[in-house]
Amino acid sequence: MKHLMLVAICLTLAACATIEGAGRDMQNAGAAVSDEARRAQVGG
Numbered sequence: 001m002k003h004l005m006l007v008a009i010c011l012t013l014a015a016c017a018t019i020e021g022a023g024r025d026m027q028n029a030g031a032a033v034s035d036e037a038r039r040a041q042v043g044g
Contacts, residue, residue: 005033 012025 009029012029013022
């Protein structure tokens with residue numbers, strides 16, 4: 001799972017054309033990680 005997440009982040013960063021785009025991509029990636037962590041804590 002961690003390797004897949006790392007690959008996804010690398011691909012996302014490679015696809016951004018601007019610093020603003022990179023910021024949005026990082027924010028979305030962080031939100032996805034937070035959501036996954038929340039689901040893991042709840043057990044679902």
